[in-house]
Amino acid sequence: MAHLLVTGGAGFIGSNFVHHVIDTTDHTVTVLDALTYAGNRASLAGIPDDRMRFVHGSIDDADLVDSLVADADAVVHYAAESHNDNSLNDPSPFVQTNLVGTFTLLEAVRRHKVRYHHISTDEVYGDLELDDPAKFTEATAYQPSSPYSSTKAGSDLLVRAWVRSFGVEATISNCSNNYGPYQHVEKFIPRQITNLLRGVRPRLYGTGLNVRDWIHAEDHSTAVMTILNAGRIGETYLIGADGEKSNIDVVRLLLRLMGHPEDDFDHVADRPGHDMRYAIDATKLRTELGWEPRFRDLEAGLTDTIDWYRTHEAWWAPAKDATEAKYAAQGQ
Ligand code: NAD
Ligand code: DAU
Numbered sequence: 001m002a003h004l005l006v007t008g009g010a011g012f013i014g015s016n017f018v019h020h021v022i023d024t025t026d027h028t029v030t031v032l033d034a035l036t037y038a039g040n041r042a043s044l045a046g047i048p049d050d051r052m053r054f055v056h057g058s059i060d061d062a063d064l065v066d067s068l069v070a071d072a073d074a075v076v077h078y079a080a081e082s083h084n085d086n087s088l089n090d091p092s093p094f095v096q097t098n099l100v101g102t103f104t105l106l107e108a109v110r111r112h113k114v115r116y117h118h119i120s121t122d123e124v125y126g127d128l129e130l131d132d133p134a135k136f137t138e139a140t141a142y143q144p145s146s147p148y149s150s151t152k153a154g155s156d157l158l159v160r161a162w163v164r165s166f167g168v169e170a171t172i173s174n175c176s177n178n179y180g181p182y183q184h185v186e187k188f189i190p191r192q193i194t195n196l197l198r199g200v201r202p203r204l205y206g207t208g209l210n211v212r213d214w215i216h217a218e219d220h221s222t223a224v225m226t227i228l229n230a231g232r233i234g235e236t237y238l239i240g241a242d243g244e245k246s247n248i249d250v251v252r253l254l255l256r257l258m259g260h261p262e263d264d265f266d267h268v269a270d271r272p273g274h275d276m277r278y279a280i281d282a283t284k285l286r287t288e289l290g291w292e293p294r295f296r297d298l299e300a301g302l303t304d305t306i307d308w309y310r311t312h313e314a315w316w317a318p319a320k321d322a323t324e325a326k327y328a329a330q331g332q
Contacts, residue, residue, distance in 0.1 A: 001025075001026045001027055002028075002074060003028050003071065003072055003073050004021060004028070004029050004030070004072065004073065004074050004075070005029075005030050005032060005068050005069060005072035005074070005076070006018055006021075006029055006031050006075075006076050006078065007031075007033070007059050007075070007076070007077045007078055007079035007105065008032075008033055008039070008059075008077070008078035008079030008080060009029070009031030009032070009044065009078065010031060010033040010039035010040055010041055010043055010044060011033070011038050011039055011040075011043075011078060011080075011182075011184075012038075012082075012178065012180075012182050012183040012184060012187075012217065013078055013119070013178055013217050013221075014031070014033070014078035014079070015040075015043035015044055015182045016180060016182060016217040016218060016220070016221055017076065017078065017220075017221045018031060018044060018047065018052065019044075020218065020222070020225070021221075022047050022052065025225075028050075028051055028052070028053075029051065029052045029053075030052070030053045030054075030055060030071070031052060031053070031054050032055045032059060032064075032065070032068055032079070033055075033056065033057075033079065034057065034058040034059070034079070034097075035056055036081075036093075037322075038081075038083070038184050040315070041054065042315055043182045043315075058097075058101070059079050059101035059102075059104055060097065060100045060104050061104070062104050062108075065104050065105055065108045066108045069108035069109055069111075069112050069114055070108075072114055073114070073115065074114065074115040074116070075105060075109055075114055075116045076117045076119065076224065076228065077102065077105055077116065077117065077119055078119045079097065080119075080152070081093050081098060081148065081151075082148070083148065083184075084123075084271065085186070085271060085330070085332075086186075087147035087148035087151075088146065088147065088271070088273075089330075091147035091151075094148055094151045095151055098148075098151035098152055098155050099154050099155055099158070102118070102155035102158055102159070103158055106158055106159065106168060106170075109162075109169075109170070110162060110166050110168050113169070114169075115169045115170075116168060116169065116170040116171075117170070117171050117172075117173070117224065117228050117231075118155070118159045118170060118172045118173070119173060119175070119224070120152050120155065120156050120172055120173065120175075121152050121174055121175060122136055122175065122176045122213070122238065122278050122280055123145070123149035123152065123275065123278065124142050124144050124152055124153040124156055124174060125141070125142065125143060125144075125174075125278075126142075126143030126145055126149075127277055127278060128276065128277040128278070128279055129276065130209065130211065130276060130277055135240075135279040135280055135281040136174075136238060136280055137238065137281045137283070137284075138235075138237070138238055142157075145273050145275050146273055146275075149275075156172055156174075159172055160172070160234075163233070163234045169233045170233065170234070171228070171231040171232070171234070171236070171237065172235075172236040172237070173223065173224060173227055173236070173237050173239050174236065174237075174239065175215065175220050175239035175280075176212070176213035176214070176215050176240040176241075176243070176279075177212040177213060177214050177278065178216070178217045178220050179214055179215075179216060179217065179301065179302070179305055180216050180217035180218060180301070180304075180305055180308075181308040181312070182217075182315075183217075184319065184323075185316050185320050185323050186323045186326075188212075188247065188250070189250065189254070189302070189305065190316065191203070191323070191327075192250075192251060192254050192265075193254060193258070193305065193306055193309045194309055194316055194320055196255070196258045197258075197309065197310060198320070201264055201265050201266050202255065202264075203265070203266055203332060204247055204248060204265055204266065204267050204268065205247070205267075205268060205269070205270050205271050205274060205332065206267070206269075206270030206271070206274060207248070207267070207270075208246065208247045208248030208251065208267065209246050209247070209248060210247050210274060210276055210277065211245065211246050211247075211276070211277040211278065212244075212245065212247065212250075212277075212278055213240050213244045213278050213280050214241075214243035214245060214250075214298055214301075215239065215240055215241040215293065215295075216241070216294075216301045219241055219293040219295050220239060222293075223237075223285060223293075224239075226290075226291045227285070230289050231289065232288075237282075237284055237285045237288075238281065238282050238284065238285065239282060239285060240279075240280025240281070241282070241293035241295065241296065242280075242296075244277075244279050245298065252265075253298070254302065254306070257299070257303055257306055258306060268331060268332045269330065269331040269332050
């Protein structure tokens with residue numbers, strides 16, 4: 001049994017991870033989360049108090065972070081500003097949380113010699129052409145495009161330096177696009193599902209030919225647990241489940257699964273600097289650590305996800321109007 005400090009545990013992937021830990025281990029968890037617009041305490045409902053403690057605070061609060069890290073056997077760092085579109089409107093919180101917040105955690109794990117796992121994204125590698133047979137590997141050069149991805153790339157580099165210079169016991173994972181329950185309605189898949197539940201047509205940026213490599217959040221959690229338990233210190237592991245699909249095909253699939261004509265969507269203004277394609281080669285994680293994804297069928301995974309949003313309107317409705325007002329102001 002171990003005690004994990006999970007930052008960002010009230011967000012989408014962090015809350016899926018906390019549920020996974022509670023359901024599959026006897027570990028206890030402290031969640032540190034600032035409850036920004038993206039955090040939702042309700043995503044952790046039902047977890048007993050003797051398994052999880054919730055601390056409302058920021059990862060850039062050095063004293064708070066120091067006291068929580070001192071009590072932990074390991075830190076799993078999910079907290080971030082995570083949405084590309086927001087980073088184009090105001091990069092400032094991205095720099096503060098993703099860079100200064102990560103620095104604050106690294107200094108604490110360095111002082112207390114606590115194992116650290118850093119959650120990152122495939123976006124640090126920039127993008128690929130549609131007709132390029134290549135996928136991202138751990139050897140791909142960093143070439144981030146947006147304020148979001150550049151601050152994530154910077155945070156990865158801080159971790160690498162703290163490993164090499166100070167002997168911090170850290171691993172890094174870079175994962176592709178997640179889907180599943182508890183994802184904020186600003187993101188592509190929940191936005192379209194909740195639009196359709198409200199009788200609004202899906203919105204596709206630009207041509208919709210951009211490709212994302214989809215993985216279920218539960219598979220992301222099993223991969224992170226695998227790396228935490230068996231990953232080699234100082235190493236980076238890419239996480240992906242061979243789920244490449246164009247945005248237009250995802251929208252058509254959602255429309256079909258929700259009983260609408262497949263061309264019942266609108267093209268809207270494109271995202272500035274919009275990355276064309278992400279694709280992950282997860283060979284290292286699969287061969288070295290024996291990890292395999294469980295959700296291999298996107299249609300089945302999306303069917304479950306649609307059901308979740310259909311039955312959890314009370315969870316997503318409070319954020320929907322403000323999110324759509326923000327998009328409307330951007331012509332999206
Ligand atoms: P999210 O936006 O849903 O959740 C982020 C959480 O962090 C929220 O609960 C928020 O309140 C919290 N937070 C923000 N600033 C904080 C601060 N200063 N202190 C403490 N908590 C703070 O994000 P997500 O999609 O769950 O992403 C989680 C992590 O996974 C991020 O590091 C992201 O870069 C990474 N990631 C996401 C994806 C994806 O597809 N969503 C893919 C790969 C990697
Ligand atoms: O690749 C991992 C990354 O995936 C994570 O690091 C990020 O935190 C996460 O937000 C996600 O980034 P994307 O920018 O790929 O995700 P988003 O859900 O914002 O958009 C997915 C694709 O869909 C992208 O090509 C933009 C497009 N899109 C998005 C929205 C919200 C639309 O076409 N219409 C929309 O309404």
